[in-house]
Amino acid sequence: MIDVGIVGASGYTGLELLRILSKHVQVEKIFVAASASNKNKILHIIKSFNGSKSFSAVDFDSNKLNECDVVFFATPHGVAMKKASSLLKSGVKIIDLSADFRLKNPKEYIKWYELQHSEKDLLKEATYGLPELYREELKTSRIVAMPGCYPTAVILGFYPLLKANLINTKNLIADCKSGVSGAGKIAKTTTMFTAVSENFTAYGLTGHRHWPEIYQELDLVVSKANLQTESTTNTTGLLFSPHLAPMIRGIEATLYCELNEETLDVDVKKIFEQEYKSEPFIEILPDGVNPETSSVRGINTVKIAVNRPIHDKTLRSNRVRIYVVEDNLVKGASGQAVQVMNIMFGLKETTGLELTSLIP
């Protein structure tokens, strides 16, 4: 049994952590840190999860956090960075859902988040919390940077083909659509009902913070694959286009890439099935089933469809199209964070994540 701290429980990812951890059989106590002004709100929220667990609201600087086994940060960027060092010294593990430890190059952090990085050593130490790529590293990590919602979908979608060195690494395209909860809980005119309902919007035309994160991780996969083959030194090129769909939850990513000439006859679906065959939270969709975000609402599963689309007059095209759907707040954030916690503490990876989708 482990004790858990959560910093920032009033946002969407914090709430989702509470929803999931409140049913987690290996979690004993949950300490939710809040500022004095926010505490009543937190106590109200906690009350709705009442009965099943020992919940308490504590000060932002409470010693209770230092006594936890693990502390989750569901905070705006900049917060985890400040708190990490002292918690680690107390032997507390850290799972950060913010962007603070995602970008390995501190210069990129300044560029995209307009903030100097104060913990460059911890940045080096931090593991990127994507179990399908870093499960072994996570087992012994003290500090984990959870991937963003878009990066989870895009990286899992390109990974099998990149790893197997099957595609042109320069021509990766990710066209992504997200529900509005991805924009967070702060009221903005752009996320009002009147602005979002009956509207589909493209945004981030000149750049989006998830681009450097996806690029970094895909580039690492490409580098490893290059090393293995000892052949060419491929470079990585990625187009990433975020869009806002009029719904609360869900991300759909449609990915485009090109098989290398010599690998044209590969069975791409099989590549995915083999790569992910032991993964508890990845499902390769059978032919004929359309990828849809409602099928993963509220659950930690990513569903993937792969195909070779119609492209031109020839029968032989090298194009591959990959569809990925996830719940941005579950596999794209808090569910994956609990999955990572399970790995870090040697628990069964699916504990607390046997969730059922609400249909309809």
Added chain:
Amino acid sequence: MIDVGIVGASGYTGLELLRILSKHVQVEKIFVAASASNKNKILHIIKSFNGSKSFSAVDFDSNKLNECDVVFFATPHGVAMKKASSLLKSGVKIIDLSADFRLKNPKEYIKWYELQHSEKDLLKEATYGLPELYREELKTSRIVAMPGCYPTAVILGFYPLLKANLINTKNLIADCKSGVSGAGKIAKTTTMFTAVSENFTAYGLTGHRHWPEIYQELDLVVSKANLQTESTTNTTGLLFSPHLAPMIRGIEATLYCELNEETLDVDVKKIFEQEYKSEPFIEILPDGVNPETSSVRGINTVKIAVNRPIHDKTLRSNRVRIYVVEDNLVKGASGQAVQVMNIMFGLKETTGLELTSLIP
């Protein structure tokens, strides 16, 4: 003043034609053809447009249609094909919103619509009703095949760069998202509120009827451009991915392509602005404005944004990204059909199309 017939007014594009034509100052009488069983419904619909025009519901085979100046078909495929010849003989012009005269190769028609084409001569004669590409031809056409909703957006998005021979014609990608009205008015489980709300779906994974149509038109532009430059013979390659967004109206198309090496320094936005500078229904968005479907809801305008997205570590990438938004029932169907009618009859092209978007 012209007299107009509409066959198939109970579907969405038919209703939209009524909405627009009922305010068209150059239209005198409107005859709406319906089967006996549908007539009451049609009369009820017509009543809601009452007062402003002379509307009448007529039999499907009424002679009144033969006395019209123009007849619109807003019918399932197969209907216009049967009726076209006799109407043309009576001197009636035809604007067909169905797919019957879109694909110039009858073999493609059988392949995608599972129906033998019975009017191959008319097929040859028919003009593709996209004013921005075929305005001159439309002025003298007797029979016009209106583009599908997706094709309108995609073709207008790629056209300026293809025409100017600036991009790699083999690598065209169109990632498109549509509101549910595109699926028509027939009740299906996939278009029920419980299936669509809070859901984003990819469909048409193995092919979609709009692919051959888009491909045909883009390929024609490529061929013409090839001829002009007398240089290389480029081939056309197109990936097209339709998606369903939880909203009633609107299409957003995000298009990807690559500038040729020698044209890397071109100002792509300027190309669009010049190509479309006289177009009454195309607006190139200024930098900083996000393309959103609600901005064109109910109006005939297509809005386009163009940019050079972040791609890799170099500062010099050849990628271009184009965003197009339209109302699928207006510029994507009935509004464009009225625009074409205006051209065919020498009227001011914007007549009846001075529409205002409902915001919010």
Added chain:
Amino acid sequence: MIDVGIVGASGYTGLELLRILSKHVQVEKIFVAASASNKNKILHIIKSFNGSKSFSAVDFDSNKLNECDVVFFATPHGVAMKKASSLLKSGVKIIDLSADFRLKNPKEYIKWYELQHSEKDLLKEATYGLPELYREELKTSRIVAMPGCYPTAVILGFYPLLKANLINTKNLIADCKSGVSGAGKIAKTTTMFTAVSENFTAYGLTGHRHWPEIYQELDLVVSKANLQTESTTNTTGLLFSPHLAPMIRGIEATLYCELNEETLDVDVKKIFEQEYKSEPFIEILPDGVNPETSSVRGINTVKIAVNRPIHDKTLRSNRVRIYVVEDNLVKGASGQAVQVMNIMFGLKETTGLELTSLIP
């Protein structure tokens, strides 16, 4: 031809005024007043209505307003009150869409709007802008208080039966449901997409500003009816329950009342048909048609259904149920304001209001 000023064009009712007035054939110039900081925004908005009218953005205190024939206030409460007097002195008529001149008793204004009323004489002079009740008075009014969105629906629903002295005036119940645009354009957590979508909320449990307004008007109708019959002195009792529905536009009001014993055999639908038979913007629905807000989206029409619902084991119940649907931004605000302008200036009442609903 008249010149029109609009103060407060960036909110929803201001935008809707622009949408409607931009097509009004009797309006020549439109001056939109905005603070310096808001002017660019206004200019951008105006640009989208370009071509059809002479639009200009002016200072909040511009002399141009004093040269208008009429000035609309689409402002928060408190603004029109300050500006009214000086405009009237310049001979400008005033149509106020805010609450400043709605409540005849200044004490009620303080109570519900927490603001002292500074123009008690103008308050006495102001006409309540509901044409169906006050058409004659409006013809000669200098200053008009436009009804709120809920009051328009509720008053029009109860009016015919109250006027005819047919119902128990103590037992009026109005259960109302509104789209989110009624809450205005300011970003609040309660009107975010994530809070509203897939949610139906009751609010205003302890009172709502539209209660005193509806009560005042119904009570006036009751008093007049009492006078006419010279019989009993009925008192007025009204329950009003507002609810928020997950949609942008539309109000549905379900009204409940009881016929007096001696009037049990009256044909209630006929009462409505006769009362409203000359009204250009009221439609009594035929039996079998469900009242739905989408049927009035974007148009100035109110649709009303009346019936005698199942109530108990007897066949003879005195209960009446009235359903009213309207577009809260059109007949519930800006459309009705233009209707009032037409009346004030002796124009055809429907001018500029020949609107067509967008379906679907």
Added chain:
Amino acid sequence: MIDVGIVGASGYTGLELLRILSKHVQVEKIFVAASASNKNKILHIIKSFNGSKSFSAVDFDSNKLNECDVVFFATPHGVAMKKASSLLKSGVKIIDLSADFRLKNPKEYIKWYELQHSEKDLLKEATYGLPELYREELKTSRIVAMPGCYPTAVILGFYPLLKANLINTKNLIADCKSGVSGAGKIAKTTTMFTAVSENFTAYGLTGHRHWPEIYQELDLVVSKANLQTESTTNTTGLLFSPHLAPMIRGIEATLYCELNEETLDVDVKKIFEQEYKSEPFIEILPDGVNPETSSVRGINTVKIAVNRPIHDKTLRSNRVRIYVVEDNLVKGASGQAVQVMNIMFGLKETTGLELTSLIP
């Protein structure tokens, strides 16, 4: 541990039963009955609940159902009636979510469901499955008629005041709003996305099948209360107005009634708190919290707010307003059915119903 059969698992209430029972720790085997044509679909659905339980798809007439401890019917009306007798003979208990055993008077059944009732003895035996009213009876019932979704909300809302003989029983009004899932899973034009989104509709103007059901149960409460007080013989009068809101799940009921003269000073909220103080699935909302359907999405809790609304110029009004929110598919259907099963089998009443709402 009990074995459970489900007849009709492809509709929404059937699916919801599967969602809930698949996590029920006291349920061992689940047999899902389906016609041959539907079996594949059912197997596909069952697969998604895989791992946690022993699920099997069986024939509609399978003997396996006769070996279950309890069989749920989630079928259209008419089916349970046919099957009930033989199952009961095999010692199987029956929980019927359809309307077959709700109306105690077979004449009412014919009138509202247009079907002769073939099991009048069982009809007499059947208990109405509302635990808050019939918990004791349910403990020994063999056959239970689950309440409809609207009746659950309305009856629970009026019950405390009727039971305590505090209100005028002739003047009960229930204004109800439902999400679209209440209309079932069959595709109809009225439940398409294009018909429902951005639309609020009143329906059932001339009567709704839930009226006789609510009336019957409220009338029974009134009769009992009459007996207790031995005083007046009150009669029951109920207006019931169903509406369709543009959302998938949820019912909100706003109820109106009048306190008797002698009970004007009663603390109505306290009456509710006392009546329901031991109820695991009823929560009386504190003042200041708005009743909203999203707060009960996916959970078995009913939330109730009570107040004395503003009514007229006096400070002393006898009106009471009650708000009830529930998830129509959980407490309004399948969750309540599992609650009833727990009672029938002497299990802890909340087993399997410790559900968490998905927010946002």
